[in-house]
Amino acid sequence: MANIPELFGSNVFGDETQKAVLPKPVYKALRATIESGADLDVSVANVVANAMKDWAVEKGVTHFTHWFQPLTGITAEKHDSFISPQSGGTVLNEFSGKELIKGEPDASSFPSGGLRATFEARGYTAWDPTSPAFIKDGILCIPTVFLSYSGEVLDWKTPLLRSMHAVSKSAVRVLKLFGQQTTRVITTVGPEQEYFLVPQELFVKRKDLVYTGRTLFGAPSPKGQELDDQYFGAIRAEVSAYMSDLNEELWKLGILAKTQHNEVAPAQHELAPIFGNTNIATDHNQLTMEVMKKVAEKHGLVCLLHEKPFAGVNGSGKHNNWSISTLEGDNLLEPGDKPFENTRFLLFLAAVIAAVDNHQDLLRVSVASAANDHRLGANEAPPAVISMFVGDELAAVLEAIASGSPYVAAAAASLASGVKAVPDFVKDTTDRNRTSPFAFTGNKFEFRMLGSSNSIAGANIILNTAVADVLTGFANALEGAADFEAAAKALIKETVVAHARIIFNGNNYAPAWLEEAATRGLLNLRTAADAYPYFAAPENIALFARHGIFTAAEVESRTEIMQEAYAKAIRIEALTAAEMAQKDILPAALAYSGTLAKSANIKAKLSLTAKTEIALVEEIDTIVASFVDAKAALDAAVTGLDALEEAAAQAAYCRDALLPALSALRAYGDKLEPLLAREALPYPTYGDLLFY
Ligand code: ADP
Ligand code: MG
Numbered sequence: 001m002a003n004i005p006e007l008f009g010s011n012v013f014g015d016e017t018q019k020a021v022l023p024k025p026v027y028k029a030l031r032a033t034i035e036s037g038a039d040l041d042v043s044v045a046n047v048v049a050n051a052m053k054d055w056a057v058e059k060g061v062t063h064f065t066h067w068f069q070p071l072t073g074i075t076a077e078k079h080d081s082f083i084s085p086q087s088g089g090t091v092l093n094e095f096s097g098k099e100l101i102k103g104e105p106d107a108s109s110f111p112s113g114g115l116r117a118t119f120e121a122r123g124y125t126a127w128d129p130t131s132p133a134f135i136k137d138g139i140l141c142i143p144t145v146f147l148s149y150s151g152e153v154l155d156w157k158t159p160l161l162r163s164m165h166a167v168s169k170s171a172v173r174v175l176k177l178f179g180q181q182t183t184r185v186i187t188t189v190g191p192e193q194e195y196f197l198v199p200q201e202l203f204v205k206r207k208d209l210v211y212t213g214r215t216l217f218g219a220p221s222p223k224g225q226e227l228d229d230q231y232f233g234a235i236r237a238e239v240s241a242y243m244s245d246l247n248e249e250l251w252k253l254g255i256l257a258k259t260q261h262n263e264v265a266p267a268q269h270e271l272a273p274i275f276g277n278t279n280i281a282t283d284h285n286q287l288t289m290e291v292m293k294k295v296a297e298k299h300g301l302v303c304l305l306h307e308k309p310f311a312g313v314n315g316s317g318k319h320n321n322w323s324i325s326t327l328e329g330d331n332l333l334e335p336g337d338k339p340f341e342n343t344r345f346l347l348f349l350a351a352v353i354a355a356v357d358n359h360q361d362l363l364r365v366s367v368a369s370a371a372n373d374h375r376l377g378a379n380e381a382p383p384a385v386i387s388m389f390v391g392d393e394l395a396a397v398l399e400a401i402a403s404g405s406p407y408v409a410a411a412a413a414s415l416a417s418g419v420k421a422v423p424d425f426v427k428d429t430t431d432r433n434r435t436s437p438f439a440f441t442g443n444k445f446e447f448r449m450l451g452s453s454n455s456i457a458g459a460n461i462i463l464n465t466a467v468a469d470v471l472t473g474f475a476n477a478l479e480g481a482a483d484f485e486a487a488a489k490a491l492i493k494e495t496v497v498a499h500a501r502i503i504f505n506g507n508n509y510a511p512a513w514l515e516e517a518a519t520r521g522l523l524n525l526r527t528a529a530d531a532y533p534y535f536a537a538p539e540n541i542a543l544f545a546r547h548g549i550f551t552a553a554e555v556e557s558r559t560e561i562m563q564e565a566y567a568k569a570i571r572i573e574a575l576t577a578a579e580m581a582q583k584d585i586l587p588a589a590l591a592y593s594g595t596l597a598k599s600a601n602i603k604a605k606l607s608l609t610a611k612t613e614i615a616l617v618e619e620i621d622t623i624v625a626s627f628v629d630a631k632a633a634l635d636a637a638v639t640g641l642d643a644l645e646e647a648a649a650q651a652a653y654c655r656d657a658l659l660p661a662l663s664a665l666r667a668y669g670d671k672l673e674p675l676l677a678r679e680a681l682p683y684p685t686y687g688d689l690l691f692y
Helices: 015-021 024-036 042-058 097-101 157-177 207-212 237-252 278-298 343-358 360-366 391-403 456-478 484-498 511-520 528-536 538-546 552-605 611-642 647-675 686-690
Strands: 063-067 079-081 083-085 091-093 123-127 133-136 139-148 185-199 257-262 268-273 301-304 318-326 438-440 445-447
Touching: 015 024, 015 042, 024 042, 042 097, 042 139, 097 123, 139 157, 157 185, 157 278, 157 318, 157 343, 157 456, 185 278, 185 456, 185 686, 207 552, 237 257, 237 268, 237 278, 268 278, 278 301, 278 456, 318 456, 343 360, 343 391, 343 456, 343 484, 360 456, 360 528, 360 538, 391 484, 456 484, 456 538, 528 538, 528 552, 528 647, 538 552, 552 611, 552 647, 611 647
Parallel strands: 063 139
Antiparallel strands: 063 079, 083 091, 123 139, 133 139, 185 268, 185 301, 185 318, 257 268, 318 445, 438 445
């Protein structure tokens, strides 16, 4: 095992390295840009670029790339070498400030949602100095934003950075009213990442996994997750070796990989880093997902990040732990010992409550995807209805505020195990709620609706913007107040009363909750296709405009991109299922029933009844007939989809026609599978994939 403190961040051009290799004034100028957004001079960028290059070259690096996050949800890179020709036919390694600051990838093949005609191909990447450069696979990667020639935003990082700015601006104003001078407020995120690992040699035999990331067929295996023996279970040697390799790779990239454990479903695991600045945490999570896949390959495994690779067992999510703090690390959602008396905490808490209630639709859109639709509302994932859990203690505090009655704190209780040798301890004032989509967990909120493959940028853009919007309103209301403390308390009360409907501390998985949520007027956007149109609602366009996050055109183009991506994903699933039906399942069923029929024939000649063969052939034939019909219906549904032009119509059609046709075909396929002999099966089963 390597020396971890030495290994950690060894591939990152971070603060420590910057301090060591940059001349002092240059280092100071760079830090000022990173910490307070001060303008960076080109002469400074030149020195930084050169030092960055020298540092990288010493580590064997030959190329650099502007690393960016287009709307595909994954990252993009185009490598350029450092070589610069010199007279005499020689070359030198060179990297200028200009190359560091600006790149010009062709933007025409990235999703733009009609924002840009294809002939207007120019796109620019621009250095984000607030997220450190790093070396990945021998390439110096520079985190950048991505814009079109006419300045439209084509990526996830730009709006995220803008939303961070909006939070800071509004929160600094509010803190000032509390007499707290601070230059910057940031949001922090710790994303818990769930994933599956399956053997590569089995994975490649399943076209559904290869093309779509999820199984489109597959009867349940005899054993699933019902014994609860996987969650936190001892980690097998094979997986353990993977995890330790993965940790090392992440540590080298300065990613604070901290917690690992087996998850609920068989072959499912989780990795959680220590939280950090949302911008960097987002870059790190994108990197984490990439490294997870790469390391798996080295171990003969495939890392599945799809939200629902297997029907009937838990899907994979990504819990977005979120808080808001000063740059110095003063967490504004820290209730302290006496939350009831902590006006600052209550005001920020009220802001989050109002933000979530006001923007349920946008939060739902931010986690919407074809894949996550299979996860939300099933097997231990929150439903599509957004509500907030605050816990017993805070619920009582909020209750007291709303009714204007005094709050009596419950005494801290200690917990005795009843075993002499085990020390008693003071327990938390509130239990956890695992069913809530948006739960307060002590000093942060945990947004649990994100899917495992989601970029966390989307959800955090919405959270930041929504909270910034409420905080701006708070600052406006309180800045002129004669008695700040009284005005703040009144505002907290007013907000808590107005948004009480969003708080729900009960069981979110219970069907009764969905009924109650409807009577409370909470949104229930069951599918992604239902959710997308809300993104471009007039009040949302106005919200984004108010905080300089997106223009109306950008909102509309993003809506279209999401709808297109949804329809394309489902279309690929339909084509894959149709192909597997025709090329794998049908031939397997026909071959096996043919073998049985032959045997029946031979037995008949011997005057034997062949009852079993005949019964089985009949059973298979009946299902095959329906299977073939369902396949034809699916083909027809795809033809129907291809006749539609508008992205919104395509998405709705996929939800209403394609997905039902797909499940109908699957149902017959999954009935056939258990009837076939093991050696007659067309591909590895759920049992093979999950219990290897
Ligand atoms: P759980 O018990 O919910 O599974 P984990 O320890 O797996 O908890 O993950 C909790 C996550 O929350 C970690 O990534 C942790 O760093 C993060 N976290 C803790 N405090 C904050 C905070 N103030 N802001 C954002 N994330 C935080
Ligand atoms: Mg966890």
